[in-house]
Amino acid sequence: MDDPGGGKALEGTAALVTGGGSGIGLGCAARLAADGAAVTICGRTEARLREAVAAAPGGLSYVVADVTDEEQVAAAVRAAAERGPLRAVVASAGGSGSIGPVGMLDAAAWRDTLDLNVTGTMLTIKHAARAMAAAGGGAVVAISSIAASSTHRWFGAYGVSKAAVDHLVRLAADELGGAGIRVNGIRPGLVRTELVAGITGPGPVLDDYLSCMPISRVGEPEDIAAAARFLAGPESSWITGQVLNVDGGHHLRRGPDYSALFEPLFGESALRGLTFEPPS
Secondary structure, eight states, X not given: OBOTTSSBTTTTOEEEEETTTSHHHXXXXXXXXXXXXXXXXXXXXXXXXXXXXXXXXXXXXXXXOOTTOHHHHHHHHHHHHTTSOEEEEEEOOOOOOOOBOGGGXXXXXXXXXXXXXXXXXXXXXXXXXXXXXXXXXXXXXXEOOGGGTSOOTTBTHHHHHHHHXXXXXXXXXXXXXXXXXXXXXXXXXXXXXXXXXXXXXXXXXXXXXXXXXXXXXXXXXHHHHHHHHHHHSGGGTTOOSOEEEESTTGGGSOOOOOHHHHHHHHOHHHHTTSOOSOOO
């Protein structure tokens, strides 16, 4: 988006996108770069980051960083801030290794998921806030999930961790406003990325998702990127502490039904909470 003076609204600023090597993160990075920001992406896999930078227009740069490692997060923020005043950060890194009925959840996978989604977002905000405050302010956008607010049965720690991200957004917004730092979040619905390729293909799970959406289509990374760009830019300068659903209206109805996917793994009785052992 161009500014009224004929330039690009984010020109002369720097941005950082965690989890920027693919999917929603890469979509957000490309959109910020298209509006003039010098964007640094980070993630754990250098090969993926290198490929993303080579393929994306707009001159992205990258730094390898695991968001659960505080020293690496701090280094990523420093690298981004070296390219200009850090005005925008999209905390997109996340995922889950925790699935199954509550009575069968693996504690280690639960902790790992909370660490990635909640602690990783906290560390990103912590170190970005310091750089942004020194530069006169900025905006953080945390990528949450519809699973934070609508129950996704058998999703283990994922929805729980994203609900924590939503609260962290409000907490950080309340604390950091005095430094000119805005903090908002986005709850994507079902978005077409490689992580959910098995769901966005034809089948009963996709059919159920679409039946729950007033705007009945699978989202694209660009849908989330457009919202992130708005929340990161000057157009939203009086908006903070908000979590925006970008989901085709899915939040108006109910969480999706994954029984067709999970029943072969855990058994029908386990999904109903009647047994606590997988089928033999």
